[in-house]
Amino acid sequence: MTTIGPTARHKTAMVRSSLSRPMGLALADGIIEREATVFDYGCGRGGDIRHLQGLGFSASGWDPAHRPNAEMVSSNVVNLGYVINVIEDPIERAQVLRSAWNLTRNVLVVSARLTWEARELVGRRVGDGILTRMGTFQKFYDQSELATWIESVLGTKPLAAAPGVFYVFRDEAAQQDFIANRVYQYRPRIIIDPHEEYERNRENLAPLFDFLTAHARPPKRGELSAEAEACVLDASGTLGRAVNLIYQVTDDSHWEQVRIQRRSELLVYAAMSRFGGKPRFSQLGPTLQRDIKLHFGTYRELTNQGDRLLAAVGNRTMVLMSARSSKVGKQTPSALYIHRSALGELPPILQVYEGCARVLAGTVERANMVKLAVNEPQVSFLSYPDFERNAHPTLHSAVTVNLRRLSVDWRDYSKSDNPPLLHRKEEFIGSEDGRRSLYARLTAAEVRAGLYRYPEKIGSLRGWERVLDSHGIRIRGHRVVMAGRSYDE
Template identity: 40%
Template sequence: MGHLSARSVVQGNTKAPLGLPHADGGLPGPAVGGAGVLPVIERRLTAIGRATLSVPARQALADRQLTEGRSVLDYGCGRGGDVRALKRLGCTVVGWDPYFCPGGRLEPADVVLLTYVLNVIEDPAERRMTISRAWELATSVLVVSARLTWEKSKVSGEAYGDGLLTSRRTFQHLFGARELRSYVEQATGARVVSAAPGVVYAFKAEEARLAFLAQRIVPDAEWLVSADTTSAIAALVHYVERRGRPPRLEETPRETAELLAHFKPRELKQLMRESADPEAVAEGAKRSTLNALLYLAVELFNGRGPFGSLPHSVQLDVRAFFSSYREACRRSDRLLLKLRDDGYLRGAMNASSVGKLTPTALYVHRRAVDRMPTVLRLYEHCASIAAGRPQEWTVTKLRHRGREVSWLDYPDFDRDPHPRIHSSYLVDLKSLEASHTSYAHSTNRPLLHRKHEFLARDDPDAPRYRRLTEAEVRAGLYDHPHLIGTEDGWEAELVRCGRRLRGHRLVRRTAD
């Protein structure tokens, strides 16, 4: 199945110790400063103390890769901040570092963390051996993180090898998002998934990779708590309405299954027929069908496997809602091909019940993303799998030309009537490259208007935001839209119209 190339649709010695210095404290490399003079590179100076988990460790924890019962090796742990934090969270974790923790146990572990290590190794051959050794030690998943090229403004130094030699005598090789993904794939021979900007997962088993994709794309239907037979029946009916099909025994929580064990199968079927709302079941079946198509399309973007490799719940959905796996794959292929069609995408954006459509893009709040048409959800998911979705974001921006997805962070969206942007992370699906823009220290930042338009119509906050917009329109604040896109312009219009904001209420401005 799936000979279609999805990307074309959108255009040594493995026992070498990590970072082991030579006797002179440096490693072979191009001369710097004078003929035949090798620099002394102090890798240990790149290790920073951490009071909290690093971004990659937090991402792995959020993605349920660091779970109870799994062993963890922090390979190149530096000062051991992640090791201590993970131990406090109950993880079975050990750390090893050639300078700070050379006595750590270098033994295979379910999860190996290689956190910002590749950046600081100036010898390309040793860099490759390091990731190969980390891959050998991982029995389930290797989590690799690296600093990306958009951090270049934070690193100054002179050219050295394929990176920079800083004034502190440390080395940095900054990866492009596509480069990091390809580098890990080539070193491990595994298909990898970008979990976040600069963080990729390489799974030992293909089933584990597919299960991770399913976890992100087709979340399991939640089960209601079952305390007695009545609540167990209610939980069963709720599942049927949400998923559009009866659950298999292995999908049912143990306590619910035990409470329903005295029913015969035909009695349970009768209960579901009599108790479930047919319209809700039909809506659940539609949702599950579209989620399965979305999953299969995203899977093709990263390489599709045989039916038996799919997560069990996805297999059951395919059996329930499609005539065959082949038919499901054909439909998902057609969905993926629609990403090439500007007119189709624009039509989907026009038809979307959520989001704010501008002449160039559709903007959707993260609370409403799952309500977008399936082809637009696929658009966003492909970008996230290719280069990672950031941990902090508020609004996604989907361009209807150029195939670019951005995640925009407005941390005060719910508190500020006109929130200011904090950062933007953009992924170009044609080049699979990414860029990042920070507005943290900017003056006169862009801000949002008409907040209700970014949300679903039934969002509980939408009426309050809509009332504010209507008041601002009546006051004449949107008469000159080209002036109000930034902090200074917006404040000037507030003054011109004699208004100010009190929370999400517009009031008259009074003289001081």
């Protein structure tokens, strides 16, 4: 192995105009709560500290080059953001990870650069990384390699937050709540009967309505925030009276659907919780415990059914049958494509299938479409930035997770002059999505115009443009226009 001399680590510190990606994720995921203290270990120039303080959080940090005299303080959340990848010595790398973990009370956020980021980097291979022209060192990880390394050093299994970003929890109950909250939810549309008292107190009753919808049961004392509980009591006097009022203005069949959906969500959670080792019932949070007792009777019953669900995901025939019977998503011979907003409407097997990919990759932030392959164990998270604005959005990037090889790879289409594009957008979204009628009218107009006669020609941008030109047609907004005449008029 090539010996590495001192490297210019200080040159890797960035001047940030906004929160770093790991801290932005932690904030969005509820890891950084309002009263939490945050410590940035290897804070560089302190951009995250300033932005968090500006948002009202208690944040501090230390950096060997830019804040060497700052105190290292134990905090609820510790950020080790893109630090380990600039350390050339593997032993020191592990020591730094342990030091950050020793400061962590609740959650350690660990991030590093991934192998696909090295594709255009100029430098020479030294040790287990690359020495750049600037004299800085960069160690690039595979996603699964990074997870394995964190676990080997800390003895605690991390959870993938996103590609290159992991959360390491101190508390098992908090970790299980986080896993449960990552299960996609779907709630059927509800019709509320006219009722003067309910309409007068609708805003105050909203937190209770949301809890009933999320858990399919009334809350116990302390499960609503103090502020929300005060609003409910102000509206109806007692929690029981408020619950009865909500049930009075809604249909029983709606709540039965909510109960069925909540059972499904708990099954998906039980299957996904297996990846960290089966937690004991006593390690779950009280709200999750109550949901399990109500909807399954016993924890054993839930976990047994969850195990069967997880086993079914490994059966390609079961995955294929579930995909073909799905009421949402666009079917192709090799896959089911679905918009992220509709994932909660998928059959439980397919939700666990997608969830297995997220166990490896975490949440791919800008991906709004998911491709569930049915001919191989592979899930792709696809980014179509102009999905809503553009009638036929083009693919910007794809993160593909192969569950057999346990690999996570990224492909960039943003510079392609002929990227794939979408048609029939209404097929990707949920059954009650308000956009369906607009998209469906466009599809009907395009069919009438003869644009789908040869589907093999229109799957990419250039092919689609040639078909439009040959018909003398342009798409304006979500309308088909030819010589001043709209086909959807």
